[in-house]
Structure formats: structure tokens, C-alpha cells
Amino acid sequence: MRGSVVLLTVFVVGLLGGCGETVDTAKQTFPRSTVPAGEGGDRTGATGTPKTNDPAFSNDKLRKLEPCGLLTDDILAAVGTPADSETEDFGDCSNYMKDKDGKDLSVTLYVGETINGAEGADENIGGLPALDSELDDGSACFVNAITSTNPNIGLRVQVGGEGDDLCGTGRTVLTGVVDLIREDPPTREEKTGSIASVDPCSLLDAAALKTAIGGAETEMAPYTLHWCNWIGETVAAGVWFRTGYDPKDDTVDPGQPVDLGNGLTVYQTAETDSGASCRLEWRHRSTGSDGDDEIIEVDFDNSSPPAGDNGCATAIEIAKLLVPALPKP
Template identity: 35%
Template sequence: MLRFRATAVVAAAALLMAGCATGPGLAKTNSPRRTVQAGADASSTDPSVKPSAQPNKPVDPAFAAERLRLINPCALMEKDLLQTVGTPSKYSSSSYTRCSNYMKNKAGKTLNITLDIGYSLTSTEVKNATKQIAGLKSGEQKLSNTSCFVTAVTQENPPQAARIQVSTGNDGGEACEPGRKVLEGAVRKLKGNPQKYSPPKGSPVEVDPCTIVEKAALAPVLGASPRSLPYGLHQCSWSGQSSQLQLEFKTTRIPKDGKFDSKSVEVDLGGGVKGYQAFKDGSFPTCELVVVRTKDSSDAGEIAEFIAAGSKEKEFDRCQAAQTFAKAVLPSLPAA
């Protein structure tokens, strides 16, 4: 069984793990910020590509979202698997669905590996997935000889995948080959009975953010027919009328002063619940409201983040909208 030492951001993920422990904080990766502006479509960049698969149905029941939300991704690339490509180091995790190991290859050179499960793809990426890994459609994106993304498509509509990111540095050799090998092993473990999280009371890890929100909570800002857009397994956004609402569940360190952002101010959401909001101006003015759901003795925890945003021309009180949104959703989340 994997063991993890809870430090900094990693400790937040460790809250959920049975027999947990992990390594130092994550180095930077090339993944984009997950906030999507209204009108953007992370799941369909090519309008000519129409997924034929049944909506919200994985290619195999093993990849169902409700199952993936509880699987510890570090358990999918255990030591025995990583040893096939090199010498593993400590594991680290920055989210429910991501695990990294900054290790060495068999020649003792840099080999950094990050696994994401439930990763959102574009429909174009699914179209270009012309290879196969462990019986699944697979695609590769080679940014350079030292950096490679390898995906195995687990659902086509909306598109999701298990994805490996590999970087080898200038001395580590070709990056795609070890990525394929580790991803194949991870997918096979995913189909089996991998280690799952043991969520603390109040954890939102199992909640589908797209289905927990009622249309009535969206209508005041977005109108009667907002478009929903899932991203990964723990984020959903809704857009309409030049505006956007978003809900995401995250693991993070909980600051003692509540300052999740330098601009954070404390707000009363009723029933003894506090939130911490920050307004950010710009071309798409945004208010981000954070509500703590769980916290351990080392200040590692989980949050629900509510976002209200809109174009400059859209006049509404974004922070008031975020608070109203949060008040509508919070009663449906697991009680702490």
C-alpha cells in the first residue's frame, strides 16, 4: 500500500487517504487554469466533431465518474509500476485527481511523471486519439523530445481521459515511451480494485458539482437556459447572458487568517458559515468566494469555491451573486 506524508498542499489530499503520507510540494506542470470564461467550450473546439457516444457514459463502467472521484491516483502508479521505467521518489498530489512522482530513469536521469484521471479533453483530441493503450483509444502530444502528454480516452461525451505528463529534462531521453508504459499500467490498475479515499465528514469529494446545482440557483444571473460545462470530476461552470457561474471542489492548505487571496474579505453566509471572497477586476470581472468544508490539525483541508463573473458590459454585483449562489448550494453538500 502506498504511504503518504502530509505536508503543505499534499496534506489536503492526505486528509482523504487511508494510511496516508506523501512527499514535498509539487513542481509546476503545464496544465491550464480551469476557470473557463462564458462562451468558451473546453469539450468541443471543433464544431464538425460530434461525439457518437452516449452522453455521460464511460467506455467501461470502471471509468464512471462516481467511481473515479473516490480513487486515489497515486495508487494507480505504485512503486512496482514506476520501477519498470526507473527509480521512484516520493509521491505528491495537488488535487483529488492528480498524482506526481519526480523520479529518475534507469540511467539516473530526470524523469518527472504526473497522472491525472477524469481529465477533460477536447473533441478534437478524441478525434486524434488514433492509437491504443490497454484497449482504450489513445493520443499523444509531444511538445519536445523531453516533454510528452499521453492520454487514454475513458469517456467520449463529454470527453475524458486518464492522462500522463512526462518530462525528462535535457538529459533524460525520449519522454513518450515511459509515458505509454506507465499509463498502460495505470489504466489496468484502474480497471481493478485500486486504493480509494476515505473521506472525512463533510468532504465534497464524491459530489458531482454539475448535478447538485438547481436551475433556480443559476437563473438570477444566467437566465432560464444556461449552458453547463463540466471540467474534470470536481468542477462545473454555467454560462449565459455574457456571464458565468462556477463551482469547484478543491484540496488546499487552509490559511489561519482566511486569506485565500490577498484581497480576501470575510462574509457571513448564515447558519454560522463563513466565506472568504475576493473581487478581481479586468476584462472579465470576477468574484471568487471560498467556503471551507474540512480542515485537519495541520491546516490541510477541502474547500468549495463559488465564482461569479461576466463581461465588462454585464452590470451586476458579482460578489453578491456568488454569495447567493453559495447559499443555494451549501445546504445540499455533505454536513461537516
């Protein structure tokens, strides 16, 4: 599971851009940029001008995809010998396999990620603007295809191993994934009350959120299709839908139980070393599979809080706004 967001980073280092050249780091929010050319909606082949905002790759459609259904044996066999794919989150899937030389090869697909540095997309993968970046030591490559703009969202394949051309491997896999989404997209089985295909950005009323955070002006900034942030000058709020273990069973970093009302208990963790930062977590829906429950996380950060304020009262107010808008499990 990827680390939980620390929104105060936004205030400490500013809104940063980049190419995502770090493996499995904590989420951050980055500035919006636009793809300078090729924006539109017409489908073109990989030999034409790549286009973003193709209806086949709308955010709503991407949320409904089954990510491990996209890492098919046929696609992975083009770069080696596949193992069993493992679901990592609503939009993530990994396969720890062997390349054609029998060396270890890890392939992780992220569906609906923020694509940083998209203005430098100078490749064409399946008709989508694309770019890649490789770690300095050559141990991993990140291949990205931009599906929509403002903000830039897309598909990412992260490839790790000892092979000589990890970026080429990633491009081969991502090409297969893009083609499959166009031709026969595998969708997840929708369960009653699931948040898997819900847009977290759509659930909080802007005026009510502004009131809850003390009147501060914020800008909506989706990070992934399952994670939405609202960023202001000194405050930030976030809602993240993910999978994981029930927070009440956490023995490593247990949160303080808080009764939110109507029988809902959330688990609260606060940090005040630099400003105020509060995280609330709770299980929305049990899947019956260990470690794969549907989890909701609400974060609130304030870089200039009033004395004695840890941010949790505000986080609770945000959670109370969110709960009535959630699908009922």
C-alpha cells in the first residue's frame, strides 16, 4: 500500500513538478500543466498526432476498469514470462515476473494517475501523448500516457529489474494496455455500496467545504481518480478512497477512535510538529478479503493553525459532510 498523504508538504516546498522518478513515495499535489499540442478528442493511430481527452479514456470510464484485467498474459508475454498479477489498489496492479532472459522483472500499472511533466510528452503510445523517465541507476523506468488534461491524468507503467531496456519494456506493455482499453476494456464487477468507481471530487459541496475549513479559498486538485485534494494558501484538505486493512485493527500506528455519529467510528491521527495535520480513516465496506477492504481517508492540514489546534475538529467536519454523500454499503 502506498503511503498516506502529508498535505503540509505543499506549504513547505511549494507546488512541485516532476517526472515521478521515485518508487512508491507518498503522494503530493503538483501544479496543473497542459499538453501543448494534440489536445482534442479524435482517435488517431500511433503514427498520427496523439490526442488527449479521447472519450474511450474518460475519467469515469477509467475508474471502472479492473487494473489486473489490463495486465493480460498476452500483453506481458511480449516482454517475458508472466506470474500471477496482484491487485494493489483500486487503480493499481502489479506482476512480478521474469523477463525474456530469465531475470526478475516487476511491472506495475497505475490507472488514473497525475502525470507530471506532461508538457514534455513527445512520444505516441496508442494515439495518446506519452513520455517516459528512467532512474539514474537504470533500475526502473516510468512510462506515461496522458489521457486527459487540466489536470493531466493518465496511465503509468512502472518497470523495475536488471534488463537493458526497461523503458522499451514499459512502452510495449503500455501500448498493449492502451489498445485493450480501446478495443475491449475489462471493467470491475460493481458491488453494492462500493466506492471503487466513485469520484471523490464530486462529493463535497464547495460552499459547505469552505465553511468547514473556516472560509479559506481553495482550488480542487485531483491527484488520482480516487484521491482529491483542495489546496489553499495555508490550508489543504484531501479525500482518498483506497483499499487496505480496517484501521481499527492497526497495531502499528493505531488512531484514536472517534464517534462520528450514526454508529460510525473513525480513527484519528494528529501531528503538530509543523503546523497542524490530522488524518481520519475508516472502513467503508468489507470485501471479505484480508487487506482489501474499502477504506476512506480524510486529511486536513493547516500551516498556520491557531494555538492548540491540531486540525482534527476541521477534519471531522469535512468527514461529516462526506459521509451522507457516500454510497451505502
